[in-house]
Amino acid sequence: AQSVAQPEDQVNVAEGNPLTVKCTYSVSGNPYLFWYVQYPNRGLQFLLKYITGDNLVKGSYGFEAEFNKSQTSFHLKKPSALVSDSALYFCAVRDASGGYNKLIFGAGTRLAVHP
Amino acid sequence: EPEVTQTPSHQVTQMGQEVILRCVPISNHLYFYWYRQILGQKVEFLVSFYNNEISEKSEIFDDQFSVERPDGSNFTLKIRSTKLEDSAMYFCASEQGSSGNTIYFGEGSWLTVV
Numbered sequence: 001a002q003s004v005a006q007p008e009d010q011v012n013v014a015e016g017n018p019l020t021v022k023c024t025y026s027v028s029g030n031p032y033l034f035w036y037v038q039y040p041n042r043g044l045q046f047l048l049k050y051i052t053g054d055n056l057v058k059g060s061y062g063f064e065a066e067f068n069k070s071q072t073s074f075h076l077k078k079p080s081a082l083v084s085d086s087a088l089y090f091c092a093v094r095d096a097s098g099g100y101n102k103l104i105f106g107a108g109t110r111l112a113v114h115p
Numbered sequence: 116e117p118e119v120t121q122t123p124s125h126q127v128t129q130m131g132q133e134v135i136l137r138c139v140p141i142s143n144h145l146y147f148y149w150y151r152q153i154l155g156q157k158v159e160f161l162v163s164f165y166n167n168e169i170s171e172k173s174e175i176f177d178d179q180f181s182v183e184r185p186d187g188s189n190f191t192l193k194i195r196s197t198k199l200e201d202s203a204m205y206f207c208a209s210e211q212g213s214s215g216n217t218i219y220f221g222e223g224s225w226l227t228v229v
Contacts, residue, residue, distance in 0.1 A: 034217070034218075036220070042222060042223075043206060043220045043221055043222040043223050044158065044206060044208075044220040045220075046217050046218075046219065046220075049217060090158060092158075101171075102148065102160045102163055102171060103148075103160070103218055104160065105150075105157055105158040105159075106157070107156075107157045108157065108158075
């Protein structure tokens with residue numbers, strides 16, 4: 001069975017500092033990994049994904065994430081946080097081996113960037 | 116940029132009433148999904164739909180729920196007899212057709228059951 005863990009309910013960062021939002025996953029086959037962001041009262045907005053190839057993937061708004069197979073992790077990072085990055089971030093996994101499988105989401109991490 | 120659109124954005128309904136949530140997926144997409152998010156909680160998978168039939172459903176998606184693609188563009192979620200615990204944000208999503216593709220989500224429909 002697929003699962004995703006986001007161990008931090010909230011991450012607090014000062015503007016201009018680097019940020020990391022953690023995610024670990026479990027799938028029986030190879031993973032496809034995704035990050036989505038949710039602003040208040042809005043839908044889920046795609047940020048980036050890892051399918052295959054380079055372990056470091058770059059996405060929207062300067063975000064990037066590193067796939068680490070041995071640690072089964074896919075942490076989201078940004079070198080310099082903005083106040084406007086404050087939102088709810090969801091990591092999601094899909095098992096690549098089973099066809100068009102559903103996305104399974106983590107519980108979400110609230111990112112608060114302080115001026 | 117193409118997007119998934121959902122209506123209504125917010126609906127208040129009385130317990131026991133039927134509700135239909137509507138979605139227009141991105142036009143060349145083939146796979147459709149409904150997810151829900153109870154306030155402040157996890158995003159949960161409800162159902163996936165391909166080639167005019169359900170491909171997978173979760174234990175949440177019981178006999179009170181049904182999905183339909185009535186006219187080749189709309190994708191609807193019907194809740195036959197709403198319960199208080201059905202109050203949630205319901206997200207429609209679609210993808211083009213490969214499991215490596217991105218699933219795109221709509222803005223959601225807030226359902227409040229009173």
